[in-house]
Amino acid sequence: MRNRFDKQLDMLNDSLIEMGTMCEEAISIASLSLFKKDFGAQVSVTSLESEIYQKEREIESLCLKLFIEQQPVARDLRQISATLKIITDMKRIGNQATNISDISSSLNDFDYNRCKKIQNMVLAVSEMLKTSIDSYISKNLKLAESVIASDDIVDKLFIEIKSDLINFISKEPNQAENAIDLLMICKYLEKIGDHAENIARWIEFYITGEHKGEDL
Amino acid sequence: MTKKIFKSIFLVAAIAIMASLLITTGILYKYFIDVQDKHLTDELNLASRAVELEGKDYLYRFNKSDFRLTWISEDGTVIYDTKKDSLKMENHGNREEFKQALKENYGASSRYSSTLLEKTIYRASKLNDGSVLRISSNRATAGVIAAGMVQPTLVVILISLIISGLLAHKLSSRIVDPLNNLDLDHPLENNNYEELSPLLRKINSQHIEIRSQLKMLEDRKNEFNQITSQMREALVLLDDDEKILSMNNSAYSLFKTDSYSIGKSFITIFRNKELSKAISPDNKNEYTELRINVDDRIYQFNVSKIAKKNMVNNDISLSHNNKVDNEYEISTKDNSGEKYGIIILAFDITEQSNSEKRRREFTANVSHELKTPLQSIIGSAELIENDLVKPEDTKKFTKKIRFEASRLVSLINEIIGLAQLDEGIEPNRTSVNLLDISLEVSRSLEDPAKSKKINLYVDGDNIILNNAIPTLLKEAIYNLADNAIKYNVDGGEVHINISESNNMAIISVRDTGMGIAKNEQDRIFERFYRSDKSHSRSSKGTGLGLSIVKHAVAYHNGNIKINSDEGKGTEIIISLPNLIENL
Numbered sequence: 001m002r003n004r005f006d007k008q009l010d011m012l013n014d015s016l017i018e019m020g021t022m023c024e025e026a027i028s029i030a031s032l033s034l035f036k037k038d039f040g041a042q043v044s045v046t047s048l049e050s051e052i053y054q055k056e057r058e059i060e061s062l063c064l065k066l067f068i069e070q071q072p073v074a075r076d077l078r079q080i081s082a083t084l085k086i087i088t089d090m091k092r093i094g095n096q097a098t099n100i101s102d103i104s105s106s107l108n109d110f111d112y113n114r115c116k117k118i119q120n121m122v123l124a125v126s127e128m129l130k131t132s133i134d135s136y137i138s139k140n141l142k143l144a145e146s147v148i149a150s151d152d153i154v155d156k157l158f159i160e161i162k163s164d165l166i167n168f169i170s171k172e173p174n175q176a177e178n179a180i181d182l183l184m185i186c187k188y189l190e191k192i193g194d195h196a197e198n199i200a201r202w203i204e205f206y207i208t209g210e211h212k213g214e215d216l
Numbered sequence: 217m218t219k220k221i222f223k224s225i226f227l228v229a230a231i232a233i234m235a236s237l238l239i240t241t242g243i244l245y246k247y248f249i250d251v252q253d254k255h256l257t258d259e260l261n262l263a264s265r266a267v268e269l270e271g272k273d274y275l276y277r278f279n280k281s282d283f284r285l286t287w288i289s290e291d292g293t294v295i296y297d298t299k300k301d302s303l304k305m306e307n308h309g310n311r312e313e314f315k316q317a318l319k320e321n322y323g324a325s326s327r328y329s330s331t332l333l334e335k336t337i338y339r340a341s342k343l344n345d346g347s348v349l350r351i352s353s354n355r356a357t358a359g360v361i362a363a364g365m366v367q368p369t370l371v372v373i374l375i376s377l378i379i380s381g382l383l384a385h386k387l388s389s390r391i392v393d394p395l396n397n398l399d400l401d402h403p404l405e406n407n408n409y410e411e412l413s414p415l416l417r418k419i420n421s422q423h424i425e426i427r428s429q430l431k432m433l434e435d436r437k438n439e440f441n442q443i444t445s446q447m448r449e450a451l452v453l454l455d456d457d458e459k460i461l462s463m464n465n466s467a468y469s470l471f472k473t474d475s476y477s478i479g480k481s482f483i484t485i486f487r488n489k490e491l492s493k494a495i496s497p498d499n500k501n502e503y504t505e506l507r508i509n510v511d512d513r514i515y516q517f518n519v520s521k522i523a524k525k526n527m528v529n530n531d532i533s534l535s536h537n538n539k540v541d542n543e544y545e546i547s548t549k550d551n552s553g554e555k556y557g558i559i560i561l562a563f564d565i566t567e568q569s570n571s572e573k574r575r576r577e578f579t580a581n582v583s584h585e586l587k588t589p590l591q592s593i594i595g596s597a598e599l600i601e602n603d604l605v606k607p608e609d610t611k612k613f614t615k616k617i618r619f620e621a622s623r624l625v626s627l628i629n630e631i632i633g634l635a636q637l638d639e640g641i642e643p644n645r646t647s648v649n650l651l652d653i654s655l656e657v658s659r660s661l662e663d664p665a666k667s668k669k670i671n672l673y674v675d676g677d678n679i680i681l682n683n684a685i686p687t688l689l690k691e692a693i694y695n696l697a698d699n700a701i702k703y704n705v706d707g708g709e710v711h712i713n714i715s716e717s718n719n720m721a722i723i724s725v726r727d728t729g730m731g732i733a734k735n736e737q738d739r740i741f742e743r744f745y746r747s748d749k750s751h752s753r754s755s756k757g758t759g760l761g762l763s764i765v766k767h768a769v770a771y772h773n774g775n776i777k778i779n780s781d782e783g784k785g786t787e788i789i790i791s792l793p794n795l796i797e798n799l
Contacts, residue, residue, distance in 0.1 A: 010481070013481070014458070014481045014483055014484075017481070017483045017484060017487065018483060018492060020487070021483065021487040021488065021489050021492060022489060024487065025489045133487065137484045
């Protein structure tokens, strides 16, 4: 009985990592369409988003099944409930990544190389997601904590970019539309950072049994 | 064991107790009845004589509590009874023993009491006067006797229970202890029970078999590990659950993990969507090739799925064993699907893919470079052939043909020269004065420099390089200076400087030209690479010059450095070892 349960938990673990891989892929595709103008990527990010949705449903039903059939306690309970929470954040990440590629397709004549900070933000955010998945795999509390810490960097970058864009609009008013699109992209990136932070917090809960919640 | 032995011992004891109880009760009861009957008859005879002699007086005196005497008259009325008042007693004329005694002088009968616990035995005999004297006695029934014995019997059974428990415990431990103390590692050294020797011998032979198989397995594993650990390619074996069975050292370093990850899912050590898809059971292809970037390097991943079916079939063909075949069939039926293992082989193809890219570019460039002058020659020749050229212009066209043809020749010469360098044909080496050849170069470049109004300066020390190839060095300096003039602005300057530093000869060629963009600096030494991508001939050149420089420097084990500012100028510095002092 326990053997079967262990196998199912193992499967749950792997599925969650798979879903994380999909999210990483979604972000990298989004950054491709943003910086490299690769709009073939936009098609694939949409299909990837539906794959992520499907995976979320799959994991969710597995979690509920495990709750009902096995009535888990202690660590098992923490794993399953943390997974249930994490997949919601991952789904949102997939969603935001799709939004980013959508918007960047309408930003045709814009030189992104000027916005080094946005590139930095994409890098920081994808690093956060990568680290949070790594910390889930290795059950490493330190990695999870580093993800939570680096959310501040992303937040700071967002504020900087915002003020840069304000300057930009006042200098080149005819580019205002692009600037606002860019602001939205950055907001989405910032949200992805928040979701990655949430994931890290749930991983922390999985490891320590204590969920600290958001700092208010 | 103890329980079983206890059960059997107790069962035997209980059966023995019950059986002996029954037998003794039966025999003794019968004996007692006989004795009592005889006693009763004797007493009756005695009493009847006495009553005949003394009448009622004897009965008054009679005080044996065991017996009861009743004197009954001929008509059945009770005359006297030793236990009860005769007046209150009913007529006894119907009693069986009475009737029998009247008829035959002697009667006997017995009746159970109302509770069935007692049996009353009656004996009657007719006296001389016709009256009847009856004697009776109470006797317990066999059931009552048995019931009386229940309590002591229970005590005995309890005692036997305890004793058999103790015995069983002792016995079982005496039987089992030697078994527990059997040294199964050395089964043949035990001699506790002879009956066990076949078992022990069997265990021994299995021990030997297991040991040899373990060793074989270990050897194979070591062999496998040794072979794979030397591989430069990363090798990962997965089972059908995508769990890692084994990894070699290269795989550990590629995926930045250690043996801790063995037994875990592959996805935990390397996350890539394409690779996960290739591994997943949904992918029915037996062989998948992927190119994946890992840490800025390009790796080729070959994923092979190996159905276990094939492997087992091979075994069968080797062993010709039908049993294996059957076992295999059962195992596939159990799993009701294909079982497979996965082999992932990853190798670094960064260099390979880069050189592939370069080769493609080179081929495209060569054909373009060779075609352009030929097109021009053919065009001019056709014009002349068709008399479309005025006689006075013919000279111009033939000059063009000659120019393009000589350009082609020089191009081919350069390609041949490069090919020779590639093949490593070793030219003669001698000592070279770098300043001298620099001056020679500057003299031969005076004309083109003048046409662009460029001042060409050569200065520096007399540095003599030993073990050098003069033609190559001259060509290298020539190409550098030539480029410096070609890509210079009108009225610019070119400085060739020869110096020495850290036992290295330094040749520096500096211009005030257009400079080289940062991202192109790595590529300008490639064959046919030109910063002007359009292939238009705004500046003359074959695109091979710097490539030759690179080879020449490599022949002298030197190195090249570029300092360039776009728009300001370029300085190319060549450092060459093998100064004359070193030898």
